Amino acid sequence: MHKHAPKIVCKGVWKIFGDHPKRILLSLDPGWSKEEVLERTGHVLAVRDVSFQVREGETFVVMGLSGSGKSTLVRCLTRLIQPTAGEVLLDGEDLLRLEEKQLRELRRHKMTMVFQHFGLFPHRRVIDNVAFGLEVQGVDKAKRYARAQEVLEIVGLKGWEQHYPGELSGGMQQRVGLARALAVDPEILFFDEPFSALDPLIRREMQDELIGLQSQLQKTIVFITHDFLEAIKLADYLAIMKDGEIVQMGTPQDVILHPANEYVREFTEDVPHSHVVTAQAIMRAPEPDDQPDRCPAVGPETTLQAMVALAAERGSRIAVRNENGDLLGMVTRRSLMLALAGLEVD
Numbered sequence: 001m002h003k004h005a006p007k008i009v010c011k012g013v014w015k016i017f018g019d020h021p022k023r024i025l026l027s028l029d030p031g032w033s034k035e036e037v038l039e040r041t042g043h044v045l046a047v048r049d050v051s052f053q054v055r056e057g058e059t060f061v062v063m064g065l066s067g068s069g070k071s072t073l074v075r076c077l078t079r080l081i082q083p084t085a086g087e088v089l090l091d092g093e094d095l096l097r098l099e100e101k102q103l104r105e106l107r108r109h110k111m112t113m114v115f116q117h118f119g120l121f122p123h124r125r126v127i128d129n130v131a132f133g134l135e136v137q138g139v140d141k142a143k144r145y146a147r148a149q150e151v152l153e154i155v156g157l158k159g160w161e162q163h164y165p166g167e168l169s170g171g172m173q174q175r176v177g178l179a180r181a182l183a184v185d186p187e188i189l190f191f192d193e194p195f196s197a198l199d200p201l202i203r204r205e206m207q208d209e210l211i212g213l214q215s216q217l218q219k220t221i222v223f224i225t226h227d228f229l230e231a232i233k234l235a236d237y238l239a240i241m242k243d244g245e246i247v248q249m250g251t252p253q254d255v256i257l258h259p260a261n262e263y264v265r266e267f268t269e270d271v272p273h274s275h276v277v278t279a280q281a282i283m284r285a286p287e288p289d290d291q292p293d294r295c296p297a298v299g300p301e302t303t304l305q306a307m308v309a310l311a312a313e314r315g316s317r318i319a320v321r322n323e324n325g326d327l328l329g330m331v332t333r334r335s336l337m338l339a340l341a342g343l344e345v346d
């Protein structure tokens with residue numbers, strides 16, 4: 001398969017909760033809001049005609065306030081629930097037509113999920129929690145322990161193998177959840193607000209960790225969050241949901257620069273520092289493959305806001321030069337996003 005072929009295709013997906021979802025869908029007045037549908041029919045329009053594609057190796061973030069339909073959408077993508085209408089293709093294969101057995105195979109090998117509440121088994125040691133997916137696959141004990149050990153090291157939990165989840169902090173428990181998801185080496189990872197229950201500091205640490213992991217692993221990721229800063233930090237591509245609908249989709253830069261409506265604009269106002277932090281503050285030393293001559297150039301005092309505009313139009317790196325044109329440093333898309341999210345640039 002082509003490296004950049006769509007890995008996940010979601011086409012016109014609807015989910016309506018209630019006694020007669022299909023009938024309601026057929027008789028739905030397109031002008032009705034979610035609230036009106038509820039008042040008039042007693043049905044909940046949780047996901048409304050959602051379409052998008054996720055390419056292989058991409059991190060696709062779905063962001064929206066609580067109740068906007070994010071969890072329902074991700075459950076449709078994994079078929080934990082059956083959509084009322086629409087299509088979900090994984091590598092071109094129609095997920096909704098799969099038999100129970102094929103679905104089980106898919107969940108064992110191809111995709112894993114990480115939730116807010118870690119879902120660990122309290123009576124099993126950390127290593128057995130991590131090895132669980134492999135155990136289900138029927139991998140023998142020595143092999144699955146070796147693999148579990150490996151991923152525990154990757155997520156920074158070496159030495160905790162024999163402990164029980166209850167002995168670990170929230171952040172560590174979520175690392176165990178992450179390790180368990182990674183242990184089966186899935187092609188697709190679904191995250192539903194995995195860091196929302198963690199303290200801000202730990203949350204940032206986990207975000208950085210995920211970015212670091214993803215730069216090595218290049219998995220296809222669908223990440224759900226209600227936190228706009230988390231969204232712009234992690235996303236290659238971002239969808240913003242309201243009342244079950246996607247109201248805007250684009251790169252973080254697109255969304256920050258050109259919010260589609262008032263709802264989105266309010267989130268972008270949370271982005272701190274964009275008018276005060278400068279290129280100088282976040283640039284790093286040039287590296288051999290930067291090709292500064294091919295990048296747009298800015299002065300050291302240029303603000304994040306202005307650089308975001310440039311990056312949106314002209315690619316992912318920016319050269320910082322003084323008045324004489326001497327190269328002072330480079331700003332990458334990642335450092336720009338980190339700075340926008342109010343985080344220290346490493």
Ligand SMILES: Nc1ncnc2c1ncn2[C@@H]1O[C@H](COP(=O)(O)OP(=O)(O)O)[C@@H](O)[C@H]1O
Binds near residue numbers: 017065067
């Ligand atoms: N099983 C269900 N039955 C009825 N309504 C539901 C059910 N699950 C979710 N909902 C409703 O669907 C909407 C979307 O919920 P959800 O997907 O959980 O949103 P989010 O994850 O963005 O907070 C909400 O209005 C919620 O109350």
Ligand SMILES: [Mg+2]
Binds near residue numbers: 070071072193
């Ligand atoms: Mg949710």
